[in-house]
Amino acid sequence: MSNYHIKHLEEYYQVYRKSVREPENFWEEVAEEHFMWQKKWDHVLSWDFIKPEVKWFEGAQLNITENCIDRHLATRGNKTAILFEPNDPKEDAEHITYTQLHQRVNKFANVLKDQGIKKGDRVCVYLPMIPELAIAVLACARIGAIHSVVFAGFSATALSTRINDSDCKMVITSDGSYRGAKTIDLKGIVDEALNECTCVETVLVAKRIHSDIDMKSGRDKWLQPLLDAASTDCKAALMNAEDPLFILYTSGSTGLPKGMVHTTAGYMVYTAYSFKNAFQYKEDDVYWCTADIGWITGHSYIVYGPLANGATTIMFEGVPSYPDFGRFWEIIEKHKVNQFYTAPTAIRALAKQGLELVEKYDLSTLKVLGSVGEPINEEAWHWYNDNVGKKKSPIVDTWWQTETGGIMITPIPFVTPTKPTYATLPFIGIQPALMDEDGNELKGNQIDGRLCIKFPWPSMARTIWGNHQRYKDTYFSAYKNMYFTGDGALRDDVGYYRITGRVDDVIIVSGHNLGTAPIEDAINEHPAVAESAIVGFPHDVKGNALYGYVILKDVGETRDQDNLRKEINQIITEHIGPIAKLDKIQFTKGLPKTRSGKIMRRILRKIAHKDTSNLGDTSTLLNPEVVQDIMDNAL
Ligand code: WTA
Numbered sequence: 001m002s003n004y005h006i007k008h009l010e011e012y013y014q015v016y017r018k019s020v021r022e023p024e025n026f027w028e029e030v031a032e033e034h035f036m037w038q039k040k041w042d043h044v045l046s047w048d049f050i051k052p053e054v055k056w057f058e059g060a061q062l063n064i065t066e067n068c069i070d071r072h073l074a075t076r077g078n079k080t081a082i083l084f085e086p087n088d089p090k091e092d093a094e095h096i097t098y099t100q101l102h103q104r105v106n107k108f109a110n111v112l113k114d115q116g117i118k119k120g121d122r123v124c125v126y127l128p129m130i131p132e133l134a135i136a137v138l139a140c141a142r143i144g145a146i147h148s149v150v151f152a153g154f155s156a157t158a159l160s161t162r163i164n165d166s167d168c169k170m171v172i173t174s175d176g177s178y179r180g181a182k183t184i185d186l187k188g189i190v191d192e193a194l195n196e197c198t199c200v201e202t203v204l205v206a207k208r209i210h211s212d213i214d215m216k217s218g219r220d221k222w223l224q225p226l227l228d229a230a231s232t233d234c235k236a237a238l239m240n241a242e243d244p245l246f247i248l249y250t251s252g253s254t255g256l257p258k259g260m261v262h263t264t265a266g267y268m269v270y271t272a273y274s275f276k277n278a279f280q281y282k283e284d285d286v287y288w289c290t291a292d293i294g295w296i297t298g299h300s301y302i303v304y305g306p307l308a309n310g311a312t313t314i315m316f317e318g319v320p321s322y323p324d325f326g327r328f329w330e331i332i333e334k335h336k337v338n339q340f341y342t343a344p345t346a347i348r349a350l351a352k353q354g355l356e357l358v359e360k361y362d363l364s365t366l367k368v369l370g371s372v373g374e375p376i377n378e379e380a381w382h383w384y385n386d387n388v389g390k391k392k393s394p395i396v397d398t399w400w401q402t403e404t405g406g407i408m409i410t411p412i413p414f415v416t417p418t419k420p421t422y423a424t425l426p427f428i429g430i431q432p433a434l435m436d437e438d439g440n441e442l443k444g445n446q447i448d449g450r451l452c453i454k455f456p457w458p459s460m461a462r463t464i465w466g467n468h469q470r471y472k473d474t475y476f477s478a479y480k481n482m483y484f485t486g487d488g489a490l491r492d493d494v495g496y497y498r499i500t501g502r503v504d505d506v507i508i509v510s511g512h513n514l515g516t517a518p519i520e521d522a523i524n525e526h527p528a529v530a531e532s533a534i535v536g537f538p539h540d541v542k543g544n545a546l547y548g549y550v551i552l553k554d555v556g557e558t559r560d561q562d563n564l565r566k567e568i569n570q571i572i573t574e575h576i577g578p579i580a581k582l583d584k585i586q587f588t589k590g591l592p593k594t595r596s597g598k599i600m601r602r603i604l605r606k607i608a609h610k611d612t613s614n615l616g617d618t619s620t621l622l623n624p625e626v627v628q629d630i631m632d633n634a635l
Contacts, residue, residue, distance in 0.1 A: 004034055006277050012415050012425070019429040020455075026429065027056070027458055031269050035308075036071045037062050038238055041265075047456045049483065052476045054456045055242050056266035063236035064245060064268045065105060065142045068307035070236070072098045080312045083286065084131050085331055087178035087318035093335070096131060098310070101138075104131075104227075106234035108139035111226045115202050117170055119144035119237055122247065124168040124200075126150045126159060126190060128177030129317045132206045132223070133293050134303050136172045141245060144237035148247040148259070151294025152177055152184070154577045156192035158257075162249050163197045166259050166465050170202045172223070176209035180322030187213045194219075241265035247465050248296055250402040251515035252474065253505035259465030260402050266458030267300075268308060270406045274427055274459075275305030278396055279368050280413050285338040288314035289370070290328070290346065295512075296402040297372055300459075301341060305406070320346050325353040329361040329388075340388070341370030341398075343511040344380050348541045351383040358387050368413045369395045373511030374543045375499050381420040399423040399499050401485060402513075403475065405459030408432075409497050422496045431455040434491060435479050448490035450503055452482035505601065507536035509544050512579050516601075519546070519582075522575035523568055528552050528559070533591050533599045534582070537608035545583035547608035549591055549630065561587060584608070584635045590626035592618075603627060607634050 003015040019026040024044040031041075042059030072079070077099040084094040096104070117123060123145050127133040133149070140147040150162050163171065171194070177184045187205060191214065194200055203220045205213075215222070239245075245264045249257040281287060287306055291297035293315075306313035314335060320328050328350065332340060350358075369389045376384075376397055385395055394413040400406060408430050409423040410416075416424050426432050434442045434449030442449045460483065464471040478484040488500040502508065505516040516534040523532040530553040539545035550568065569581045592600040603615055612631055618624055 004030060004273065004276060006412055006415055006428070009415050009417075012412060012428075015428055016426070020431060023429060023455065027269065030273055031057060031265070034272065035062070035269060036067050041241060045456065049456075049476050049481045052472055054460060054462060056456075056458045057241040057269075060241040060265050061238050062241070062265060062268075063142065063239055064264055064304065064308075065138050066236050067268060067272075068138065068304060069098060069102050069105060072310040073102060076310045079310070081307060082131060082134055083312055083314045083335060085314055085316045085318075085335070087180070087322070089323065089327070089330065094131065101135070103232040104135050105138045105142055106232050107227045107230040108135050109142035109234040110230040111204070111223070112139055112143055112145060112170075113234075114226070114230070115170065115204070115221075117143065117145050120146065120244075121170075122146045122148055122166045122168040124148050124150060124159075124163050124166075124171045126152055126171055126173045126186065127206065128152050128174060128179075128186065128208065129292055129315050130174065130206065130208055131315065132172075132174070134315060137246075137293065137299075137303055142234055142236055144239050144243065146244045146246055148249070149294050149299070150249070151292055152186055153294070153579060155574050156189045157196075157575045158577055159189065160193035160196040161256060162259070163193065163200060165249075165256060166247050167199045168197075169199060170204065171200055172204045172206070174206040174208040175213045176211045178209060178317060180319045183209050183211070185211070185213075191216070239264050242462070246299065248299060248402055250296075251506060251513045251518065253515050254517040257515075257518070258467075258470065258474070260461040261463045261465050262405050262459070263462050266460075267405050268304065270429075270457060270459035271300040271305035272308035274406045275301060275311070276309050277412050278398060278407050278410050278427070279339045279341070279370065281306070281309055281311055281339060283310070285367075286312050286314065286335050286365075287339040287341075288316070288331070288335070288337045289341040290316060290320075291341070291343070291372070296405070297341075300406055320350060324357065325350060326357040326360060329358050329363060332363050332366065333361040336365040338365055339368045339370065340366055341372065343373040344371055344376040345374065345510040345541060345543055347371070347376070347380045347384050348543075351380060351387075352541065355387060363388060363390070366393045369393050371395060371397045372400070374508045375501060376421060378420050385420075394418050397421070397423045399487075399497070403461045404457070405461060406457075408453070408457075409499075419492075419496055422492070422498045424496045426497070429457050432489075432497065433482060434489060435482070439479055445491050445493050445495055448488065448500065450478075451485045451487045451489040451497075451499070452479050453485065454482055507534070507544050507546065509536070509546060509579065510542045514546070514576075514580050518576060519548075519572060519580050522572045522580075523548060523550060525575070526564075526568055526571055528554065528564060529568070531591060533601065533604055535601055535605040535608050537584075537605075539583065546580070547584045547586070547604075547635070548582040549586050549588050549604055551588055551591065586630070586633060586635050588626070588630050588633065590623055590629070592624070592627050592630070593622050594620050595622050604630070607631055610634070
C-alpha cells in the first residue's frame, strides 16, 4: 500500500524515510495504485547528474488527460472540475463538470488536429484566465502536442522570442482580455509579435471582449465556429513516459529565457501526489489557487495536480483589487473555498487595506492557506494567519520552482507544525543539501548555505528546450552531482528550512522571476543610454523592486531626466512587459567594475538597500572613485 495521503507527523517521517531509502519502490507504488497507464514501465528510474539525464517510468505509456479527466467520468462526471469566476462579479460564474470538460477538451483537440497540429508540434498559448486556457492546454496534451503557455502580461517582443525559441506552429489567443477595469488588446500584441515569427501557420482566436480586431486571412481563425463543428470524441494519444508535455519559459540571470521542458509521467505522478498532501484535498473540497496558468504554479496546481485528483479547481480571471480589495474574500465566501493558495505580494497588498474588507465576508470554510513565489515575511505571515485563517488554518509556505515542476519544501497541513517564514520540511522524496561556496556540503543544523537537491524527483525539468548544455551549466555545474536551485537557505535547530532568497542575478518582483540581463539589454536599446545595471531593493508590497543605474552616452545630456526615466520604462514595457519596470533610475557617470570588467553588483545592491556602512572588499575595483559618486547621488 502506498501512502498516498499522509495524515500525521509520524507517518510523514516514516514515508519520508522510505522515499529516501527506496525511492524507486516508493514512487512505483504511488504510480501503480493511483494512475491510469496504457502500459506499465520497464524500470522506474535511471539518472545521471553529470550528463545530466533523468528518466522516470521509462517504457510506460499513458495520456495525462485520461488521468485528469476520463478516469473520473464514471464517479465524478457531474462534479465541477473547473469553476470559472469572471473578472466582473456581475457576470455569472461557470461550473464546468468533468463530463463537460471531457467534451470540450476533445472538441478542442479535434480542432487542433484539423488545423494540422501533430504529436510533438509546439503550440503557443497566449490567453487570459478564461476556461479556454485550461482547455487548450489539456487539448494539446490530449493529442501529444507540446504546449508553451506564455503569460498574457508579456509584451510582443517577449512573446515572439518565446515563439521562435521553440518554433511554435500555432498560437492560441483571444481578441482581448479583461483586467480589472481595463481591457487589453491581446490580439494586437500577437499580431505585432508575429511580424517577427515565420514559424506560425495558424492563429486561433477565442472571443472574450468582443472587440473589433483584424483577422489576417489564411492565418487567423475564430475558435468558436471550429469548436462547434468538432466532434466530442477524440482518442487520447499514446504518450511515452518521457515525451515532453510542455515547455514553460523562466528567466535566467543571463541571455534568453530558458524553455524548461517537463515530461509526462513523472510530472503527473509528482504534481498529483504533492497536491493531495500539501493541501490535504478531500473529495468535495473547493480549491482555489490565484496564480495565472501562465506560470508553473498554474500548470501544476490549477490544472494538472488538482484535476488528476478529481478536484474542483477555481480559475479566476480578475485581479485582487477589482471592483475593490475585498474581491478575493468575496470569492471565498461565494464559492465556499476550502483551500486558498496565493502569493506573499498579494497578501501584503491586501494587508494594507482596512480589515473591514476581510471581515465583511464569511471565510469560515477555509481549512488550508498556501503561499508561494517568494519568501513570506513575518508580518505578512501573521496577518494571513490571524485575519484570513483566523488562527485555525495552517499556512503552507511552499518552496519550489518552474524547474522543479512541483512543491519541494513545505509543511503538510495538520501534520507539520508551522513556523512563520519557514517552508519547514522537505516534501516526500526530496533530498535537500546546503552547500558552502567551496562545494562542501554543510551537515548538521543551524547553518545556512546554497540550496541544492541531491537526488532526482519525478517532476524535475529534463532539459532546456534546444540547449541541453545550458541546462547542465545552469543547474548541474556549480556542485558536482547536485541540482543547484539558485536559492540560499538556512536550516534551523530542528531541521526546518527557511529560504533566504536568490543568490544569483535573478530578482523576484511580486513573485515574478526577472533576470537582470534582459532588462539591461532593453534599457541599453535607448539611444541615449551607454550602459546600465539593475539590482533589487526591498519593497513593502512587491517584496523586491528594481533599481537601475544608468550611464548616459552624452555626459552633458540636457534632456529632462524624468522624461528619460519614462522612456526607459517604456522600452522595458515593450521588450519584456510592465512587470519589469524600474521603480528607481539613477543616472550615473560610471559603474563599479572589477579589473576583469565585471560589474560589482554587490556594491550597487548595498547602495540600493541604503546599507553603505560596510561595502566589503573594494580592493579589486578598477574605478573605486565612482562608488562615492553613486552613493552621493543615490535615490
Ligand atoms: C522563489 C514558483 C521563498 C525562489 C513556484 C525560487 C520562494 C523562485 C518560494 C522560483 C517560497 C518560490 N519561499 N522563495 N515559498 N517559492 N520562491 O520559477 O527564489 O516562478 O527559486 O516558481 O521563487 O520561482 P518560479
